[in-house]
Amino acid sequence: MMGRAGPLAWSLSAVAMMLFAVGVGLSAAGTSSDGPHLGTTGVLFFAVVLTYALVGAVVASSRSSNPIGWLLLTEGLLFQLVCFSIGYTHYAVYAEPGRLRGGTLVAWAGNATWIPILVVASLVLMIFPTGRLRSARWRPVVVVGFVLATASFAAQAFRPGSMGGSLSSLDNPLGVPGTRDFLSVLGAVSTRAAVPFLMGAALLSFGLRFREADGEQRQQLRWLAYAAFLLIGGFLLGDVLQTLGVASSIYALGYLVPLAALPLAIGIAILRYRLYQIEVVIDRTVIVAGVAGFAGLVYVALVVGVGALVGDRTGSNVVLVAIATAVIALAAQPVLRWAQRLGRRIAYGAPSAHEVELGLALRCLGVFRVFRDGHPVPATAWQSKKARTLLKILVARRGRSTPRELLMEQLWPDEDPAKLSNRLSVALATVRAVLDPDKRYAADHYITADRDAMRLDLQQVAVDVEDFLACAGSGLTLVRQGRPAEGAPALTKAAAMYAGDFLEEDTYEHWASDLRDQTRATYITVVRTLAEISVEARQGDAAIGHYLHLLAKDPWDEDAHLSIVRSLETAGRHGEARRHYRGYAARMTELGLPAAPFPTLGPT
CATH class of the missing domain: 1.25.40.10 (Tetratricopeptide repeat domain)
Incomplete structure (x- = not known):
């Protein structure tokens, strides 16, 4: 049962969604070109980061004792506070002055919020996935980071004069007179120290956990690492597209789509939902990225690079686009095979010499996987969970003959054995079909069976x-x-x-x-x-x-x-x-x- 945690978590998530809706609505209602406002990219950004509040609500209501869910909720609220601040300030200060009160104060609230956002993000990385620091020795690190962040926030929040940026026409409503020089120096020093210190400590803590972890915790860490690499790749892609002059509404997707992967990966890891599917996700990501990257490079090299050399002649771009499309089509299959090999190597590791020799491999240390000729067998190949479990039991028996009665008892406990013989035979046939779908070998090549028992032939399978x-x-x-x-x-x-x-x-x-x-x-x-x-x-x-x-x-x-x-x-x-x-x-x-x-x- 969710208890009190569930309603509270979902109420905070609803507040985040309300801040987003009001901020976007007020920004759209204003017609002034002055001051901050939400364009298409801004609206997309804040819509994407709503995932922090939504995933945070799910995690907090299901795992209320783990602070990570509450921190995600806090992160989502802080992001949407910035959204609300932009919309409110745009309408109340620039578009319709005097219609709404407190515009300058709301602008102040959103102006320094990036510092708490950084602190919360760093803390999530430090305590992920257990919800606790690695040890008591990390407490001084958190204290030092908090002190630096507090100093940076104070300098930003209370320095008198213009608030800068898109708010340069507004003076800080809470600025302390006579402290401008001191707070300017304090802000410059503390900000330059806080950002690398917090992020460096967070990444170091994460790296040490990853190095020491195994089993379930390592799978959890792999999900977050995957999302982080996806985010880094998205930012690099966005920068490349921006450099090439692609429209902001398109290249911004390189930043925005992976940004949602972070809270989703954290949610999957904490809730342990399909935790052991990370290898499949990595494999498919590498394949898609490899093929898309190749197509993009060909297009850029021919259409952009060659186009720049030949100049803007009539029809030249059309010809180059046609050539690029032809090259991509001709090379699609070799590139796809290369991407598949790379994806498998990254996700599952290189096959051992024994696996290469026998062609069929069963990996049972950690996550159970079946490989045929180096290719992972997809989950869809198994027609029933019982067939997969039958193979696992035979592996656990280590090649020893296992009576059918024992197998039926382990697969279907508390059921009448007289009615299970046919079901066991069907499960055996399914296993054999998965291991040898093309029927290259005799039926008993991998699993030998008679009327009384069956066993896995370890001479034919790499385990x-x-x-x-x-x-x-x-x-x-x-x-x-x-x-x-x-x-x-x-x-x-x-x-x-x-x-x-x-x-x-x-x-x-x-x-x-x-x-x-x-x-x-x-x-x-x-x-x-x-x-x-x-x-x-x-x-x-x-x-x-x-x-x-x-x-x-x-x-x-x-x-x-x-x-x-x-x-x-x-x-x-x-x-x-x-x-x-x-x-x-x-x-x-x-x-x-x-x-x-x-x-x-x-x-x-």
């Missing part, structure tokens, strides 16, 4: 969890034999292969728990062994990195915490060692356990 366990096993064996230098490369490779826990989207399925626990334990052993090898080799930074990855899986691992403290002390980084030890002690307190003494180094 990442099997490759991971084999690679980790070979490396650990070499280390146990006293050959760590030879085992380290295999362990490093195995650690890189671990994209997440086994079948993360099936966390609560009991049939997946044994293999999930085994692979997780193996990964922890691999990382701990790599850390110990790094300590022996006196590679302190590498050891700390491995221990941090270990803590990402088990935040309460006492040995990892103390090993990091010891490595920091050895490197002479005593302040960091003390801070990390305090963090470790706090975690032990959460568990009601005593903390171990601060590690002391023996004589060197």
Whole structure:
């Protein structure tokens, strides 16, 4: 139930929409060309940023304890306050002076709002996706950023004289006499410091989270990273189109459309709606961007570039447009294939040698994916969820023969087994059709089955969890034999292969728990062994990195915490060692356990 949070969130969202409507209406009602006003691009911009308030309302009403939803709502309200300020000021001060009161004060309110907008955006990045800072050590960073932003806001809000820009004809109604020089210096210094400090801290926090995260949290971070790259690409595209002289109503779309992707990505991540579809989204985005980018380059090179050389001759542009269209049409298929390969590589990574050799690959570490000849099998290829689950169960069985009765019980619990035999056969046929749609092999090539049982033939399919366990096993064996230098490369490779826990989207399925626990334990052993090898080799930074990855899986691992403290002390980084030890002690307190003494180094 939403409780009180839902009505409050949606009421604030309604306020944002009202501010937008009133601002646009007042701007349109005024006929003066003086002062600020909302053109087509401005209206589109503020319409797009309404998504912040709308997504914020959805998140806040569903996850009221997570402050990110409320911050999105705040961001949306601040944007629409600027919209309202522009429209109100235009009508009350310039178009119809005297018809509405407080025009100058409303102009003042909107003039400095960009500073709170920056603060809220930075804070969202710092606490995303958990709603909390990474650690208590980030609190001073937030305080410093808030102090700089407050100083910048105060200088902007209370400096006497003209408010500048489109409001240059208006004096600041709250300006403090005699402080202009001081506030001008304060504003210049604090603004130049606040913007890079806040954004730098936000990006650093996000980057550190991304590096340490795995599983579900990493998927959440990938959604926001995708939206951020889309926004950057949109701004670059808009700049290029503007340089080429394209109409503002068109090139502005390069800025505006990706701007809505940020709150939408945050909403998807926090609400976990289709969280594991990010690879598909990235893949398709790269394909569309690659083909569209190629077409745009050809058009610009021929129509704009060659057109500039031949001059404005009658019919020359028509000919060049025809040539550009022909070139794009001829090269469309090769470019599409190139974009598809690039999209797959970016979204899913390069296929392993084993996957290339066998042609069929099942990836189960993290998100479950099926690849045929390097191509991801789309979700539409599966006619039923039960068929997909059947394949997952056979993977979890690791090639062992599985009785049909057990499969029917796991797929359709609490139903009469006598009525399920045909349904299991249909699910098996669906799996075989997905794995080999062209029927290049015999029916039992990938899955062998008889009247009593069935199994997945691991000799014919590349399964990442099997490759991971084999690679980790070979490396650990070499280390146990006293050959760590030879085992380290295999362990490093195995650690890189671990994209997440086994079948993360099936966390609560009991049939997946044994293999999930085994692979997780193996990964922890691999990382701990790599850390110990790094300590022996006196590679302190590498050891700390491995221990941090270990803590990402088990935040309460006492040995990892103390090993990091010891490595920091050895490197002479005593302040960091003390801070990390305090963090470790706090975690032990959460568990009601005593903390171990601060590690002391023996004589060197």
